[in-house]
Amino acid sequence: MSRNPCELGRLSLAEVTSDSHSNLSSDVSSEHLCFGFESNRQLATGAMAMSLLQGVNPNSPQIKDYVHQYLRFLTAHEVGHTLGLRHNFHGSTLLSPEQLNDTNITHNLGLVGSVMDYVPVNLAPKGEPQGDYFPIIIGPYDQWAIEYGYTPILANTLYQEKQVLKEIAQRSGEPELSFATDEDFWGVFLDPAANVFDLSSDMLQYSQWQLDNAIAMWERLESHSPRAGEGYDQVRRMFETIFGYYQNHAENITLYIGGQSFNRNRIGDPNGRLPFEPIPVNQQREALNTLQKYVFSEEAFQFSPQLLNKLAPSRWQDWGNPDVNSSLEYRIGDRILWFQKSILEEILAPTRLVRLRDLELNTSQNNSLAMPELFEALQNSIWTEVLEADKGIEISGIRRSLQREHLNLLTKMVLREVNVPEDALTLAWFQLKQLQEVLERTLEKQNDRMDAYTLAHLEMTRDRIVKTLGAQLQTN
Template identity: 55%
Template structure:
């Protein structure tokens, strides 16, 4: 932290690509981290490095500044014995010419708002997709331990609630990093004239995320966000999540509903992820990337829509042959999905026209599939009938003109 703040006083900005130095498999190898460190720069925001289950824990935090820091400070502060400032230029150009090296890559505050999975605060490793999946698994282990071992001696149930919420926040932070792979691309500050002779230029300024990684990200989201058991907690744990009743200066005890609103919270988070994946901005990016890469290397809009519909409506599209019973959390997610596609079809959302057409097509497909299913569970039966009624009204809605 001290090195980070001193870096600011010396003129350095944040470098949110600093955490990409090591592969996930190297992060807990102390023979590597003691020599190379954990990051290329202390100017990143670095979370604690927590090993996946079954791996011996290595360093939690960096213990040295990184190669980017040394390079940037060298450029800014190396003593140069010259008679005029202009005479310094060749020496500075020689230092700056090293910028093509991966360990000297730079990405700062304004870059993190783009869909660049290599530029983020509080992420870790050169493969955030894998590292985040490890942390998602760690979160599930922590929830299991909260269920079985807590509260500890001297703790209250509000301590359990705070720990549960902390783990939940980290869980969805890892989900956020995963979503940036879908329709994502990395941006590199590369200037052709800075590539030294004899060094091949390995990348252009924009580099789309490989389609295999985008598909892997969709699988991760299905498993950890959209699946029926993605956010499943025992009744005992949910009944432990008590609010603090401490009232003193600076405290604001909760009033009104005191229990943990698990349905509302899960649906809010699932809906946020789903709306982000189907936002006009992301859908436009996916269309553009189809032109920026070979057809076989692009995640197309039809594939995205089909993957989401299959994963969210699995009970209908891939029935297991037993009496159908759709859980309450799944019913809520399916309604969110229907709301989003309805808004596209009725032109209440600004999305590419191809996306609007696909939304209409997927609703029509879903309507056909719903005709062949039934359920003896009253929740499920009502849900399926109401869904069909809504879809048919949307498909038959008159077009509105100006």
């Protein structure tokens, strides 16, 4: 019997279950390839972390339990689809970071609110006991959705059935039943909580823990050697797996800058929330500070030559070899630059700048991260060597590359090569003007206290800024 989706508090019928109990939801036939690919990467990351951080042997019972947890979660996710459930990318926000490794909680309430989320491996922070790596029971949302879709209703009239369903759906405002599906995530990236491969109600804290875990894994990899008879390609793959994990959590953090929470509340719902709630400014600043530390600072990506010289690929020519098309050398400079560039482009993306502009209207005074603060913070962390120069300057190759990318983005804004708000254009112009003045003073006073790389880099930077600020601009 058909059920009217209008009677659901925050869920439509299609978002909970199909009309026919045997029909598949639209997600099943087109289950996103990223789930399989990224889940496998998460699985590999967890197994590697157990080896590097906990000293677990690959053939140990712990690894067996770990794999079984993953398979139970994966199976539950796919069975959920066969029962008609859609993705719930809010499911990962059920617990606080501190609760994630408390098995008294995760074995009773669940690790996540819904197994219909794309969930990463849960790695405890350094010094904390490890709990479950993946969900081992279904979540509160899953139970509630199945209750709505499959509870036998002994009703004589449509009105009576409607009232029973309405009573079940009225729980939609409970935090553990939070819901966000594909349309709320794919191509939108507005709400940090409606995200994939994130975990906990405080993703900022959790992601910082995982960035620290990744750094610890890199440090352990310094002294790691393959077993007798194995090649160094294992070290290369482990290094790159950690890099992917590091990047995933950095990208999650960018969502807080200019982000907003979105919910499906309707008028009359008990919690009284509006559909949109800007992310608090203190969280946006924390996200920006975290990215400055882990992505843009001088201290980020300090790898020893000993480790870098281990990163050799397998030379076995076989279709099943993942290294078969790899370059012989591991181009660490390109790898770091590609990562830093992608994060910088995310932060200064036109869509994000528009959101920051509009959030100044959607929030009370001084309760939003204004674009001037964002532009200044990025410039201060990326050009630290120049802005704080009080002695000889030596800018590393990694830092020079990052500075060029920052200069490229500001230049494109000023020359109207990207469609950004006018305020962003003027701020980019202002940042370049300030940088030009600093470069003039620095080059005049410290010209003879720089290495050749740094001198050429700063001279060329100054020249590019002069030409950009003096260029004839196209008007809209």
